[in-house]
Amino acid sequence: MSHEVLFQALSDSVVGMDEESTRTHSNQAIADGVDPVAAIENGLVDGMNRAGTLFETEEYFIPELLLCSDAMYTGLDILRPHIRRDSAEARKKIVIGVVEGDTHDIGKNLVKIMLEAAGFEIIDLGRDIAPQRFVDEAIKSGASVIALSTLMTTTMDAMGEVVRLLQQAGVRDRVKVIVGGGPISSGFAKRIGADGYSGSAPAAVKLVQQLLSGVAA
Amino acid sequence: MSRDRLSPLERLAAYVRGQPIDRLPCVPIVGNTAARLVGAKVSAFRGNGRLLANAHVAAYRRFGYDNIRIFTDLYTLAEAMGAQVHYPDDETAYLAAPALTTTEQIASLRSIDPAKDGNLPHHLEAMEIAFKAVGHEVPVTGALTGPFTTASFLIGADNLARLMLRDPAAVHRLVEIAFVNTLAYARAILATGASPSLTDAMCSSTVISPRQFREFGAPYLRRLVDFLHSQKRSVTLHICGKTHPIWTDMADTGADCLSLDNAAALADAKSAIGHRVRLMGNVPPSEIMLQGTPAQVRESVFTTVRAAADNPRGLVVASGCSLPVETPFANIDAMLDAVRELGWPVNSTALQSAN
Numbered sequence: 035m036s037h038e039v040l041f042q043a044l045s046d047s048v049v050g051m052d053e054e055s056t057r058t059h060s061n062q063a064i065a066d067g068v069d070p071v072a073a074i075e076n077g078l079v080d081g082m083n084r085a086g087t088l089f090e091t092e093e094y095f096i097p098e099l100l101l102c103s104d105a106m107y108t109g110l111d112i113l114r115p116h117i118r119r120d121s122a123e124a125r126k127k128i129v130i131g132v133v134e135g136d137t138h139d140i141g142k143n144l145v146k147i148m149l150e151a152a153g154f155e156i157i158d159l160g161r162d163i164a165p166q167r168f169v170d171e172a173i174k175s176g177a178s179v180i181a182l183s184t185l186m187t188t189t190m191d192a193m194g195e196v197v198r199l200l201q202q203a204g205v206r207d208r209v210k211v212i213v214g215g216g217p218i219s220s221g222f223a224k225r226i227g228a229d230g231y232s233g234s235a236p237a238a239v240k241l242v243q244q245l246l247s248g249v250a251a
Numbered sequence: 252m253s254r255d256r257l258s259p260l261e262r263l264a265a266y267v268r269g270q271p272i273d274r275l276p277c278v279p280i281v282g283n284t285a286a287r288l289v290g291a292k293v294s295a296f297r298g299n300g301r302l303l304a305n306a307h308v309a310a311y312r313r314f315g316y317d318n319i320r321i322f323t324d325l326y327t328l329a330e331a332m333g334a335q336v337h338y339p340d341d342e343t344a345y346l347a348a349p350a351l352t353t354t355e356q357i358a359s360l361r362s363i364d365p366a367k368d369g370n371l372p373h374h375l376e377a378m379e380i381a382f383k384a385v386g387h388e389v390p391v392t393g394a395l396t397g398p399f400t401t402a403s404f405l406i407g408a409d410n411l412a413r414l415m416l417r418d419p420a421a422v423h424r425l426v427e428i429a430f431v432n433t434l435a436y437a438r439a440i441l442a443t444g445a446s447p448s449l450t451d452a453m454c455s456s457t458v459i460s461p462r463q464f465r466e467f468g469a470p471y472l473r474r475l476v477d478f479l480h481s482q483k484r485s486v487t488l489h490i491c492g493k494t495h496p497i498w499t500d501m502a503d504t505g506a507d508c509l510s511l512d513n514a515a516a517l518a519d520a521k522s523a524i525g526h527r528v529r530l531m532g533n534v535p536p537s538e539i540m541l542q543g544t545p546a547q548v549r550e551s552v553f554t555t556v557r558a559a560a561d562n563p564r565g566l567v568v569a570s571g572c573s574l575p576v577e578t579p580f581a582n583i584d585a586m587l588d589a590v591r592e593l594g595w596p597v598n599s600t601a602l603q604s605a606n
Contacts (some may be wrong), residue, residue, distance in 0.1 A: 097412035246276035
């Protein structure tokens with residue numbers, strides 16, 4: 035099987051929600067000596083991006099996206115250990131979590147999946163996270179972005195608190211803050227001084243890429 | 252309610268018959284905001300039906316809206332069936348852990364006794380007290396979470412999402428058990444004099460596909476609506492988030508009124524299904540009702556009225572979803588005031604001038 039055909043099969047397995055086929059083709063990539071980074075990017079990530087597009091056009095919904103990500107992670111688990119250290123570029127880090135008082139994490143998980151597929155290193159703090167922890171983790175890990183999610187109106191203020199704490203710590207210029215979730219709007223993001231708002235997981239990837247490339251979002 | 256010529260029951264009855272009314276029906280969907288009317292913390296509602304009733308009756312008297320809905324959170328039924336719910340001191344409760352982790356456990360789910368299990372008896376007590384106090388002038392309803400949404404709380408939303416594609420038969424077994432218990436709770440609600448008000452949040456097209464809604468959500472809702480119709484009750488069905496791909500399916504459940512979130516365009520819903528169902532919506536609860544000014548609330552009500560006051564089956568001016576707890580009273584007043592200002596038939600001069 036040529037590399038291109040293998041990449042296509044990996045991509046199709048992910049977008050087709052087929053964990054078994056992803057496993058088979060990932061193992062074959064290793065057996066054939068294919069560059070694991072290329073297999074991830076041209077195969078798994080390509081499939082996840084296609085799934086993201088289908089999600090945006092409302093052909094896929096959250097259940098389909100979750101199963102695609104299950105397939106993607108199956109492949110990543112096989113391919114990643116074979117990446118040679120010197121070929122592994124330092125990936126930009128993103129601290130992500132659901133703010134304190136809220137435990138709805140489906141939206142956060144989708145954003146995490148899409149950002150991971152886009153090549154970022156994700157530090158997932160989980161749900162119900164105090165503002166200070168986001169800031170501490172971002173400083174500790176040298177993260178470029180903090181991504182905050184909530185579904186509840188009662189917890190929105192905690193997002194503004196994260197921005198304030200970053201300022202107090204003197205690192206506001208080093209860390210971009212993006213927000214999302216049911217009750218959040220771009221108006222709210224502006225008001226609390228966040229760098230951006232995204233209404234969907236695929237859009238969050240574009241937002242982060244824009245912010246980190248210095249282009250105004 | 253001296254501010255209005257008609258009582259809510261009189262207004263709704265006349266409106267449905269096409270007779271003259273004083274103003275459009277208006278329902279800012281007050282949930283735990285009611286705690287603020289009686290100076291209580293949200294957690295005080297737990298296990299205290301009398302306080303819950305007093306708060307909702309006080310809120311109704313304070314604002315003069317057209318429907319009382321006894322509601323604290325969406326988890327009451329799932330909790331009675333074994334899900335773990337966390338009750339913060341002064342915020343809305345949330346799901347701490349689902350009742351099940353595997354599909355094998357579905358068969359072990361118990362049938363609820365609404366008089367005993369979880370917080371259900373207290374909610375029922377609240378409905379009974381509120382109905383006795385003001386049921387002669389305003390519809391008193393009790394929130395009833397739909398079977399699919401309860402199923403998602405029983406086994407976890409991620410888990411259920413995967414199962415719909417991997418093991419649809421197990422999902423049907425689970426939703427059927429949720430349905431049987433929903434029906435038992437609906438009967439208990441009816442016995443208090445109140446009517447169930449249906450919410451099936453997880454059926455939203457923001458979460459699952461229209462095809463999945465048609466397979467796992469709609470059939471169970473239709474059976475509930477059929478039952479409630481057999482008991483001579485009118486049914487309002489609320490689904491949050493995006494719903495435009497399933498409007499026809501929602502109307503097909505037989506519901507009399509669809510309550511739509513601000514993610515849905517009321518004018519489009521009117522064209523699509525307005526000849527079949529009354530529409531209820533959809534002033535944004537967070538952006539406008541919580542964070543906006545009274546002037547913005549008025550403007551948003553006018554926008555809603557412009558979009559759908561001519562809906563063939565009528566319009567209830569409402570918030571798109573339950574109001575956030577800390578929604579300012581001034582904004583709730585502003586919502587009612589805007590509807591009163593427009594009157595009925597809607598004062599088109601006032602509507603235009605606000606453009």
